Each structure stands twice: as C-alpha cells, then as structure tokens.
Amino acid sequence: MKKKLGAIVLVFCLIYACSLMGSIVSSESSFHPQIFDPQMIYVDDDFTDDPENHQWDTIQEGITDASNGDIVYVYQGIYPENVVLDKTVTLLGETKDFTIIDAQNRADCLYIISDYANITGFTLRNSGTGVYPQLDAGIDINSCHVTITHCNIISNNQGILIKKSYNFITECFIDKNEAGVYFKGDNNTVTHCEITNNSIGVGADQVKKNNLSHLQIQNNGRGIHFVTSQDNLIKDSCIVTNQHHGLILEWMSDNNKISRCSISNNGEDGIHVYASTDGNIISQCQISHNGGDGIEFFDTVNNNIILFCDIIGNHHHGIYSHWILTAPSNRMHYCNIYNNGFGVHGELCQPNAIYNWWGSPDGPSGAGNGQGDAITDSVVYIPWLNEPAGENTPPSVEISSPSEEETVGNQIEIIGWSSDPDGLEDLRIVEIRIDKEEWRLVNGTSPWRYYYTTQDNGFHVVTARAYDYINYSGLYIRTIIVDTVLPLVTLLYPQGGESLKGATKIQWEASDNQDDGLEINLSYSSVGNIDWHTIMISDDANGTYNWNTSLLPDGEYILRISATDDAGNSAFDISGNFTIDSTLLSLQIVKPRNGYLYIMDREVIPTLRGRTLIIGKITIESSIDPVSTIQRIELYLDNILFGILYNPPFEFLIDESLFGKHSICVKIHDTANRCAVHTIEPLFLNW
Numbered sequence: 001m002k003k004k005l006g007a008i009v010l011v012f013c014l015i016y017a018c019s020l021m022g023s024i025v026s027s028e029s030s031f032h033p034q035i036f037d038p039q040m041i042y043v044d045d046d047f048t049d050d051p052e053n054h055q056w057d058t059i060q061e062g063i064t065d066a067s068n069g070d071i072v073y074v075y076q077g078i079y080p081e082n083v084v085l086d087k088t089v090t091l092l093g094e095t096k097d098f099t100i101i102d103a104q105n106r107a108d109c110l111y112i113i114s115d116y117a118n119i120t121g122f123t124l125r126n127s128g129t130g131v132y133p134q135l136d137a138g139i140d141i142n143s144c145h146v147t148i149t150h151c152n153i154i155s156n157n158q159g160i161l162i163k164k165s166y167n168f169i170t171e172c173f174i175d176k177n178e179a180g181v182y183f184k185g186d187n188n189t190v191t192h193c194e195i196t197n198n199s200i201g202v203g204a205d206q207v208k209k210n211n212l213s214h215l216q217i218q219n220n221g222r223g224i225h226f227v228t229s230q231d232n233l234i235k236d237s238c239i240v241t242n243q244h245h246g247l248i249l250e251w252m253s254d255n256n257k258i259s260r261c262s263i264s265n266n267g268e269d270g271i272h273v274y275a276s277t278d279g280n281i282i283s284q285c286q287i288s289h290n291g292g293d294g295i296e297f298f299d300t301v302n303n304n305i306i307l308f309c310d311i312i313g314n315h316h317h318g319i320y321s322h323w324i325l326t327a328p329s330n331r332m333h334y335c336n337i338y339n340n341g342f343g344v345h346g347e348l349c350q351p352n353a354i355y356n357w358w359g360s361p362d363g364p365s366g367a368g369n370g371q372g373d374a375i376t377d378s379v380v381y382i383p384w385l386n387e388p389a390g391e392n393t394p395p396s397v398e399i400s401s402p403s404e405e406e407t408v409g410n411q412i413e414i415i416g417w418s419s420d421p422d423g424l425e426d427l428r429i430v431e432i433r434i435d436k437e438e439w440r441l442v443n444g445t446s447p448w449r450y451y452y453t454t455q456d457n458g459f460h461v462v463t464a465r466a467y468d469y470i471n472y473s474g475l476y477i478r479t480i481i482v483d484t485v486l487p488l489v490t491l492l493y494p495q496g497g498e499s500l501k502g503a504t505k506i507q508w509e510a511s512d513n514q515d516d517g518l519e520i521n522l523s524y525s526s527v528g529n530i531d532w533h534t535i536m537i538s539d540d541a542n543g544t545y546n547w548n549t550s551l552l553p554d555g556e557y558i559l560r561i562s563a564t565d566d567a568g569n570s571a572f573d574i575s576g577n578f579t580i581d582s583t584l585l586s587l588q589i590v591k592p593r594n595g596y597l598y599i600m601d602r603e604v605i606p607t608l609r610g611r612t613l614i615i616g617k618i619t620i621e622s623s624i625d626p627v628s629t630i631q632r633i634e635l636y637l638d639n640i641l642f643g644i645l646y647n648p649p650f651e652f653l654i655d656e657s658l659f660g661k662h663s664i665c666v667k668i669h670d671t672a673n674r675c676a677v678h679t680i681e682p683l684f685l686n687w
Helices: 007-019 059-065
Strands: 040-043 071-074 077-079 083-085 090-093 099-102 110-112 118-120 123-125 137-141 147-149 152-154 158-162 168-170 173-175 179-183 189-191 194-196 200-205 211-213 216-218 222-227 233-235 238-240 247-250 257-259 262-264 271-274 281-283 286-288 295-298 305-307 310-312 317-322 331-333 336-338 342-347 364-366 372-375 396-401 406-408 411-419 429-434 448-453 458-467 476-482 488-493 503-511 519-526 529-538 544-548 555-564 570-574 578-580 586-591 596-599 602-606 613-615 618-625 630-637 640-645 651-654 658-661 664-670 675-680 683-686
Touching (some): 173 179, 179 194, 200 216, 222 238, 317 336, 336 372, 411 458, 488 570, 529 544, 618 664
Parallel strands (some): 099 123, 110 137, 118 147, 147 168, 179 200, 189 211, 222 247, 305 331, 317 342, 613 683
Antiparallel strands (some): 503 544, 555 578, 586 618, 618 651, 630 664, 658 683
C-alpha cells in the first residue's frame, strides 16, 4: 500500500461504530442500524485490483466489495465515475480538495439508496444536466439518515438533491451549481455550510420541517426559494449579496420560522412573500441595505409576524404590503424601522405596526406626525416606541389549578395564567404537556384552560410553557394524582322490608382506595315517585344518623346513600322498599280484666274490692294496635321471661302453682324497633 492511513481514519472508524449504537427515532425505510465490526476497503486510482487485500482502483468496486458497516477509504485522485451507494457504509475520502468524483457531465456523481450511509472528504463535480424528474446532482439522496460532511459540491446541475427524510449535511462548500441544495423530502438538516455562486442557493418544493442553520448563502442568483413548503426553520444564517431576492416564500409556504438571520445587501428584496403564504414568523433578523424592499408581502398574504427585527437602510421600502384584501393580519412589532426609502407601505390592507421604533422619538412621518420613516395612511402605528427596541423578554406562565398533588378524576380541567412583559397578548401562546406526551396548544392565555381525559390512575406530571414567537418561558411543572376508582359504600340499615316509626338509626359503611375524605349524602324518596330529598350530608365514612320518620306521611319509601371522594368519583347504594308507619303503638292486657274473678280460665263476676282474682289456669290475651307491624310479644311472670310469640294469636296460657299476688307483664316489639309494655298484679289461687 503506497500510503498509510493517518490517525484521523482510526478515530473516524471509532466514531462511526459508536454512532451506530444510538437509537434512531424515525425512518422511511424498514432498515434499522446494527452494530458492525467494520472492515477497511481501500480505493486508489493507481491500484491494481487485489480482491484478497480489498484493494481496488474504482470507488464502485470498493462499494461492491464492502458489507454493511464497512469503511471504504478512497485515496487522493480523480475518479471519473457515477457512483451508486447501495450499502450502509462509510465512504471516506483522504482529502476533500483532492479526492474527486467527476461525473463528466452525465448522471449523478453519487447516487445514494442506502440508509445510514456516511460520506466525508470528497469533491463531487460535473454531474449531468438532466432536468426533472432526473435532476442529475452532485449527491442524489434517495434514502434516510444519510450524513454528508466536509465535501465540496461544485459545478453540478443540483448540488445536493435530498428526496427523503432525516438526512444531515454539514460543513460543506457548495458552489456554482444550478441549485446548491434542493429539498424534496422532509425533516432534513443542513448546517454550517457555505453556499455560493449558485443559481438558487437553497430550493424546496412541497416539503416540511427541514432545518437550515449557520449557513453562509451569498452571491447566488436567489438565496433561498421555498415553494409550497411549510413548518421549516431558517436560523442563524447570513443571506447576503445575492443577485435577486435573499429569501422567497411562495404559494402556501406557511408557518415557516426565520430567526437570527442577517439578510442584507441583496439585489432585490431581502424577503419576498407572496401568493397565499400565511403564518410565517420573522424574528430577530437584520434586514438591511437590500436593493428593493426589506420585506415585501404581495397577493393575499396573511397572518405573518415580524418581531424584534432591524429593518434598516433598504433602498425602497422597509416593509411593503399590497394586494392583501384582508383586515390587519400581517403584524410587525418591536422592530427598528428607519433609514429606508419608505418605512411601511400598506396598499389595500392595514398592516399592524404598533410598538416599533421609527428612527425618531416622535414616531413615523407621512401619515404620522413624527420625523421617522414614512408610513401610509392605512398603517396602524399608535403607540410607537420612544427609543430603539431592545432584546425580547421571554413570557411567563403558571398553573393555578389543580394544586400540587391534588387528587383529580378522569376528566381534568387545568387552568393557569401567562404574561409577557413586552405586551401584545395576541402574540403569546400557551402549550401544555402531560407526562412525556407531545406539547398541545391550550385555549387562551390569561387565563388559559385545557381539558384532559385519562383512565391512567396514579401520579402525572403537568408541564406548561408560554411562547411569544421568539422565546419560550421557563417550564411550570405541577404533579397531580389521577383517581378513577369509585369508592365503596353500603347501606347497612334499613335494607328493605322494615317498618319504621319515629326515630330510626340509619347505618352505613364506606371506604376509598386513596384513603380520601369522603362526602356522604343520604336521601330518601317515596316508592313510585323517584324524587330524592336530602336527609343529611356527612364526612363520616362509617357512621350512623338518627332519622325522625314521624315527620313524613305514612307510606313506602327507599333510601339512597352516596359516597364521593376527593377526585369527584361517586358510588351509591339503595335500600329495598320499607314502610314508614307513624301510628302510635298501643298495648293493653284485656284478659284477665282488672276487678274480675276468673275460675279455670273463665270470667265469672266482678270482685267486691276491685281486685283481680284468678283460680286455676288463665289465658293472657292482649289488645295490640297495629298488629301488622308486631315483630314479637314477650310475657314476663314476676320479671322472669315466661314465653315469646312471633305470630298471632298473641296469647299465653299460665297454668302454674301460684298463690298470692304476682306480676304479669306483656311487652311487644315492632319492626320499627319500638316497644310497648303493660303490667298487671292479680291474686292467684292455683294448686
């Protein structure tokens, strides 16, 4: 081997092997990275092919010899090839300026169809000139998770053509192509590249969520040109000295974000926005000394926002809005707008340009009375800033409900507040995240609300943040406890079938899985007319309540008891039908009658002195009202229980050897747990 590998090759091998161990979130292909033991394949245009030692004189032969995970190391030289990379390998050039793939004006220099490939250290030049759909390119990426680093992409039709997703391009010099970088796929990143002398520096057609950052885009025909492309990010880049517009957004290129960019000294407009392109945010940019307008909005362009930008020294207008037949939907705030040919021009529209510095403390000129940049009559400019705009102050946010570690049910209302020291409430949004789910937009800002439903019991973390279209607030974090388990509650008495009179002791027991304090609600209803009436509300989970049923009309009723925990979960129990009978319980011993003589259980005559005299056996009979509710009747002879009867007829026969005066007591019990007693003391002669 005529050259030795430097230490950089070994280091790169280790980095590459380690990178394959990481987890990959998304891919458009079914391939998933594995951990390989890489083998070195060597390519040199001076080699004689040596398969045994994996040495080849063309790059394509080296790729054919390689397996997934291998490294194809290419020495300096000019390789007149159209390389197809169809394996997950690292293609490593010795030095980018002198390791050259030259397509000789036909097809692609490098056509990539393998996921997770890595290319570094090459110059790729002179692709074919085929037009769409062929679009010959220096690098044509038709796969995902490809990394391109430290490459020169020079004099091609398309410099780098990205047709798939999640690819990463960094530290490349992209020069003299028809389009330096052209996006046909989503979620790609281009960063820390110099893109110069192309017809279009960066182009995109019908793509989303690509990320451009730390780019030097200069001396191109057009700097960046997006068509029907949404949710892309352009930040921390210089878009300068391009022949025409610096940045073009057209035909429904919505919701893109341009921040912290220098867009200056371009031949025409700094930013040109037209044809139904809405919702873009331009923030913290230096837009200055462009040959046309700093920013031009043209043809039904709505809801675009310009914040904290320096719009200075542009030849025509700082901001030009025309042919926008809507209310003041394009807004510009906290910007420094001065030394332009004309400050803000609104034609057939009303640009909202409050809170700006116009170069003078007394505001704009033209439609305004100040000495600053001029505005047209349609521009809304009051109030203005009395001094130049400074740095943006981030908003703040808080959650007011639920409280920390509050127990809630499955339907949760989260309420909070947010504020922004810079003002302008309509330029502030609040987002919320439950646990590790995606951020979600809430309703409102101050106050704001969010409704959330879950069946997942236990602790959950609620995080809120506010966004003023430039900075996010700090995170406000609150822990809540979700409890969807119903408490348990049982009505112990009455359960149904009872007859209640007067004071009745209601009994229940209840419990909750979270040991929450329970609210107990006891209510009644008459049978056949379910209209619940509250008896009492208590926090006694295992309790009793003395209910005075005499206040209700006689009839059939049911009881309902409910238990509600801190999360709002409720359970209930209902009794069977029971009777309320408020008629007084009446008892009287009617045999033997007071003041009569009884012989062998027969009433004979009244006694002379009004005493009751019993000779022989006697049957004790009682008058009971009402009989229907009697549960049992007891007879006591001289305070000793003599007998119990549960069913009519309620009569007792006493045929005992008794002499003299004895006590006879009858005691009745009804289903309402009431009782009545009647006692007599006759004289007995029974032997």
